[in-house]
Amino acid sequence: MSCKRIGESYGLDGDLYQRQYRDHLSGYRQWDQLAHATDWVLFEKNMGSYIGIDEVGLSKGELYTIVINKAAKGRRGSIIAIVKGTDAKRVCEVLLKMPRRRRFQAREITPDMAPNLQMIAKTCFPAAKRVIDCFHVQQLAFEAVQEMRIKARWEALDRENLDVAISKAKGEKYRAPTFENGDSLKQLLARSRYLLFKKESLWTQTQKQRAKILFREYPDIRKAYYLSMQLGLIYHQAKTKEIALTRLARWYDQVDKSGFLSFGTISRTIQTHYLHIINFFDKRSTNAASESLMLRSKPLEHNLGESGIKLFSSSD
Numbered sequence: 001m002s003c004k005r006i007g008e009s010y011g012l013d014g015d016l017y018q019r020q021y022r023d024h025l026s027g028y029r030q031w032d033q034l035a036h037a038t039d040w041v042l043f044e045k046n047m048g049s050y051i052g053i054d055e056v057g058l059s060k061g062e063l064y065t066i067v068i069n070k071a072a073k074g075r076r077g078s079i080i081a082i083v084k085g086t087d088a089k090r091v092c093e094v095l096l097k098m099p100r101r102r103r104f105q106a107r108e109i110t111p112d113m114a115p116n117l118q119m120i121a122k123t124c125f126p127a128a129k130r131v132i133d134c135f136h137v138q139q140l141a142f143e144a145v146q147e148m149r150i151k152a153r154w155e156a157l158d159r160e161n162l163d164v165a166i167s168k169a170k171g172e173k174y175r176a177p178t179f180e181n182g183d184s185l186k187q188l189l190a191r192s193r194y195l196l197f198k199k200e201s202l203w204t205q206t207q208k209q210r211a212k213i214l215f216r217e218y219p220d221i222r223k224a225y226y227l228s229m230q231l232g233l234i235y236h237q238a239k240t241k242e243i244a245l246t247r248l249a250r251w252y253d254q255v256d257k258s259g260f261l262s263f264g265t266i267s268r269t270i271q272t273h274y275l276h277i278i279n280f281f282d283k284r285s286t287n288a289a290s291e292s293l294m295l296r297s298k299p300l301e302h303n304l305g306e307s308g309i310k311l312f313s314s315s316d
Contacts, residue, residue: 141228144262153189
């Protein structure tokens with residue numbers, strides 16, 4: 001609960017109580033990192049063996065790079081560092097302020113495939129095994145499917161606009177043809193967005209009917225959907241690195257046969273980063289902790305201002 005709401009629950013002026021807490025009770029004004037807190041904060045005592053690194057929009061859409069200790073499980077002592085921006089050189093300057101013995105505590109780090117995060121992990125935590133989060137890999141496949149759906153939707157919109165113009169020129173009222181579920185073509189493509197993110201077994205009856213029509217009208221979207229699902233199954237079902245590599249090799253073959261350029265890009269991206277991707281199958285580590293931590297800290301950051309970062313993350 002925020003300070004404002006706590007104050008209001010006791011019949012106090014919530015805004016005033018919040019300011020009083022920030023400026024006096026919290027010790028924020030005496031904080032030793034106050035001078036640079038808008039640019040970076042560092043809590044080296046929070047360093048641990050299993051850490052995560054990610055980019056988040058923490059304040060007014062501004063991107064920050066965050067490093068967390070997963071062992072703290074989102075509670076006090078979770079945040080190791082927050083640095084404004086995503087420039088690898090700048091983030092490294094901050095993280096390298098930690099003693100070498102602290103940085104070498106890290107045994108595993110989970111960045112995504114972004115070059116800047118990979119560089120930060122390699123430079124600042126050289127003893128840590130890098131594990132690329134499986135969800136970031138799967139997300140690439142989902143985006144490729146959605147790209148095909150969006151392209152088809154724009155084409156459907158152009159086609160409908162042309163048909164409307166022709167009907168108008170003839171003095172006729174245009175009626176868009178509909179499928180057996182009542183969707184027009186552009187509605188079918190718009191309303192299929194969410195079902196393409198879900199496993200077939202999780203579709204509702206309405207989504208099953210819509211998917212049947214969509215895949216009938218667009219066989220390439222059907223093929224792309226099942227390619228994305230097969231990639232996800234590798235992560236869910238493969239128990240060892242060896243099994244994962246074998247199944248990934250088969251997936252590459254299916255991608256080559258499909259001829260889809262976007263999936264070809266995904267395939268090459270996975271092959272470029274495969275050493276860190278398959279490390280996932282050792283402990284099945286993900287970067288979900290970094291993302292969920294920031295979702296929980298946003299209300300605090302919003303309510304307390306930048307002092308919220310200190311109060312939420314300090315291990316003192």
